[in-house]
Amino acid sequence: MNETYDAGAAGDDEARRPARTEGAEAGWHTPVPREHPAAPLLTAEAVRSRCAAVTEFVGSGESALFTWHPDRIAAVADYVAATIKQRYRKLDVPYHSRWRHFESGVPGELVDRWAILCERAGMTGDDQNEERARIGIDLVIPSVLLDAGAGADWRYRDPASDLTLTRSEGLGVASFDLFARGGFSAVPGEPLRADADRLAQIDASTIATAFQVAQHNPLVGLEGRAQLLRRLGEVAAATPAVFGAPARLGNLYDYLKAHAPDGRIEAAFVLRTLLVALGPVWPGRVSIDGVSLGDCWRHDASPDGLVPFHKLTQWLTYSLLEPLEDAGLTVTGLDVLTGLPEYRNGGLLFDFEVMVPRDATFVQVAHTVDEPAIVEWRALTVTGLDLVATAVREALGLKAEAFPLARVLEGGTWAAGRRIAAKRRPGGAPPFAIDSDGTVF
Numbered sequence: 001m002n003e004t005y006d007a008g009a010a011g012d013d014e015a016r017r018p019a020r021t022e023g024a025e026a027g028w029h030t031p032v033p034r035e036h037p038a039a040p041l042l043t044a045e046a047v048r049s050r051c052a053a054v055t056e057f058v059g060s061g062e063s064a065l066f067t068w069h070p071d072r073i074a075a076v077a078d079y080v081a082a083t084i085k086q087r088y089r090k091l092d093v094p095y096h097s098r099w100r101h102f103e104s105g106v107p108g109e110l111v112d113r114w115a116i117l118c119e120r121a122g123m124t125g126d127d128q129n130e131e132r133a134r135i136g137i138d139l140v141i142p143s144v145l146l147d148a149g150a151g152a153d154w155r156y157r158d159p160a161s162d163l164t165l166t167r168s169e170g171l172g173v174a175s176f177d178l179f180a181r182g183g184f185s186a187v188p189g190e191p192l193r194a195d196a197d198r199l200a201q202i203d204a205s206t207i208a209t210a211f212q213v214a215q216h217n218p219l220v221g222l223e224g225r226a227q228l229l230r231r232l233g234e235v236a237a238a239t240p241a242v243f244g245a246p247a248r249l250g251n252l253y254d255y256l257k258a259h260a261p262d263g264r265i266e267a268a269f270v271l272r273t274l275l276v277a278l279g280p281v282w283p284g285r286v287s288i289d290g291v292s293l294g295d296c297w298r299h300d301a302s303p304d305g306l307v308p309f310h311k312l313t314q315w316l317t318y319s320l321l322e323p324l325e326d327a328g329l330t331v332t333g334l335d336v337l338t339g340l341p342e343y344r345n346g347g348l349l350f351d352f353e354v355m356v357p358r359d360a361t362f363v364q365v366a367h368t369v370d371e372p373a374i375v376e377w378r379a380l381t382v383t384g385l386d387l388v389a390t391a392v393r394e395a396l397g398l399k400a401e402a403f404p405l406a407r408v409l410e411g412g413t414w415a416a417g418r419r420i421a422a423k424r425r426p427g428g429a430p431p432f433a434i435d436s437d438g439t440v441f
Contacts, residue, residue: 032276038291041308042275044268047338047382050307054379057301058355065373066355068380070387076352076416077391083419084396084411091396093403096340096410097319098140098147101172104165111161113173117180121192129327130257134250136323138194141249142184143175144316145228145281146207149343149436151220152427156212171211178210186246196247199233202226221436231281242277252277253327260329268336270324271317275310285370295440299375307375309382311340311440318406334404339385341378343430344417345409349388350431351420355380366433369440388413 032039040046059068084093094100105111114136118124123132147168156170157163158177165173178184182191183206186198204226213219236247244251256265256273275294282294286306296308314337321331339345349355355377357363367374389408393400422428 032279032291036289036291038288038293039276041288041293041296041306042272042279042310044271044310044314044336044338047308047310047314048386050302051309051338051341051379051382053303054299054301054307054376055383058376058380062301063376064358066357066376066380069354069356070384072352072354073384073387073391076349076354076384077388077395079352079420080348080388080392080408080411080413080416081395083416084392087415088411091398091403093407093411095318095321095406096412096414097322097406098143098172098315099319099322100410101147101169102143102176104169104173105161105163113160113176117192123192130253133253133323133327134248135192136250136326137252137320138184138192138248138250139176139179140319140323141252141316142179142194142199142229142232143172144312144319145232146175146225147171147312147315148221148225148440151218152429153217154211154213154219155217174211183210194249196233196237196243196249199229199249200237202229202233227283228281232278235278235280238280239277242273253324256324257327257329263328264330264332265324266333266336267317267321267331268333270320270331271310271314271337274313274316278313297370297375299372299379301376307379309341309378311342311378314338315340318409321406334406335400337405338382339389339405339409339413341381343434344414344421345385346377346381346417347421347430348413348417349381349384350377351417351424354384363432366435368435374434385409385413 032042055068057063058066059070061067084091087093099114102113103110115124118132118135121135123135150167150171154166154170156165156174158165158173179194180191184194184198185191186195187193204223207213207222207226207229208219211219213222219225232249233247236243236249240247242252242255243249244254252273256270259265259269259273279292279294282292284292286293286296286298293306293308295310295312296306298305299307317337321334324331357373362373385405385408389400389405392408392412393403396403418428421430425431
């Protein structure tokens with residue numbers, strides 16, 4: 001950790017930001033060096049290649065758990081394309097990101113809570129776009145970490161609109177409201193920030209109060225969520241090269257800008273930065289030489305026996321696109337990122353029988369995230385989403401550059417997964433249950 005910092009008076013926010021380092025060649029100041037044996041697994045390429053190996057294993061008929069039916073991708077793509085046309089007649093689909101949940105309102109009427117918040121804070125001018133990006137990053141990182149499945153019985157009543165929201169929308173608005181009230185700030189008089197000192201003090205009761213948890217309104221994985229935020233604070237404080245000192249999450253913007261020659265930065269770089277800088281946040285499961293691999297699981301079909309997914313970290317990368325672009329950076333190579341293997345995307349492919357469990361009782365029991373069957377299902381989802389994206393673009397007459405995977409997911413596979421679930425099961429539940437501790441999905 002040899003990044004330098006601007007000197008300045010205590011309390012001066014400019015003094016707490018990392019000094020600019022010109023260009024990506026300035027060095028990689030992160031907790032996991034590139035030569036570490038865990039480093040190759042902390043990439044989107046590793047996700048795609050390992051998932052392809054599992055898909056080949058299932059497709060060859062060797063799996064005792066699933067069969068693979070890529071001939072049904074065309075039907076999925078038609079359904080997704082129809083969903084996109086229904087939701088976005090002009091095909092002006094935004095990125096799949098946490099920001100969509102912040103806009104949740106009644107069907108057909110979005111609420112731009114971010115614009116309202118920025119206007120109230122006097123943060124709308126072009127001259128404030130960089131600080132606005134820092135605030136956006138301050139907001140979205142904790143919100144994504146709080147985005148694991150809420151459970152079927154949880155609800156959030158939005159005090160501003162009196163709307164009752166559920167699932168990801170409810171989680172998004174609840175975390176937005178907590179942020180807007182200064183719930184992540186350690187600086188008096190500056191509520192719109194997320195400081196490591198404050199995050200490290202978050203407890204389950206703080207989350208329970210903010211998310212309106214009660215006996216009749218239970219939230220799955222409450223303690224796991226609080227632990228994630230505390231770890232986020234601890235890890236950010238221990239990583240000054242990326243988050244500054246004292247550590248603020250929004251200082252990530254300055255780190256990325258310093259590695260963006262000519263204002264351009266690769267999505268793969270953003271993801272890798274998050275994976276190596278925030279990797280210690282995730283609970284220790286599989287590790288290599290002391291480095292936890294996060295959302296990475298064992299499966300014999302992978303060449304090294306490991307299959308990474310990095311679902312929440314990729315979701316976070318997608319969710320950083322808008323604040324980074326608002327500040328004037330161009331994020332390139334978006335399709336290096338993969339589809340997100342979770343309930344809606346994976347449920348869509350499962351419901352269309354692209355992958356079929358060999359055991360007819362599979363949907364009748366709850367599963368754990370480390371089961372080979374769940375690892376297989378998620379790997380098949382990643383591969384299947386790439387195939388669906390290609391077919392959807394063909395159906396819509398669009399090129400990948402204009403319609404990257406981030407838009408296919410939003411338009412898109414995630415919405416189509418929810419749509420088909422609502423048709424097939426009461427309440428739109430996923431096709432099967434997975435026991436979650438609030439840190440994976």
